[in-house]
Amino acid sequence: MVLKTARTGLLAALGAAAAVGAAAGPAAAAEQTAPAGLPRPTAQLQSPDTGQVVGGTTGALGYAVAPVKNLRLDPWAQSSADVLNNGVAVQPDNGVPAVGTAPLTSPLSAGGGPQSLPVVGPALGLLPG
Template sequence: MGHHEAPKAARTLRHRALLRAGLTVTAAGAALAGAGSAAQAAPVADAPVVGHNAMANDLAAGAQGAAGAVGYAVAPAKSLRLDPLANTGVDPLDNGVGAKVADFRPVSTTMATSPVASGGALKDLPVTGQAAGLLPG
């Protein structure tokens, strides 16, 4: 008698047996995988010393992480171009006023506006560039 001719009860029993075997193999594999990952787990941190505040450790670690993150956040801002219209024909900051009185040297505002008008960043400005050097990043 062929497989297609087997009574339904026999096919159902075989199907259940295969299903149980598959579930057993799956459960055993999951148990072995769980045991393997538990064996490779990271070591547990030392318990705080008696009289030492564990929250102080957490706050110190948080402050250190925040200080490191500030450097990465501020660094692009220091090198960001301040005038997006710099070196274009429509730049409103590309102007200056000058004056010359008698034999004195001429005085002009282009000295102050040229770093911005030429497409400079915060770190390229005369006075604020030095202050920006104090920022992390």
């Protein structure tokens, strides 16, 4: 019961202090912005330079995307435990060339990243970095 009363008293004191600070805040801010005897500053906003904003964003995007483009996707690449090192191929009877999984899994089992993949690699080349 004593702990609950102490907690309630503490919250009331904090609330009162916040109310006094909020009430004194605008008056104190007005005194600081308008010193006596000095002219009020005139502020004119300049138009934003969107070229610099876009240039900075694309420059930073290159540094953020580059590690993802070079990320090693297969942690067991070039080891004896690599499950992507195995390939399966099917040879149809009518003379069509074999269709297999090796073209898709060999870039990853060699230790490559997303840039090594057949379809994803050229698409990642469009990103900066």
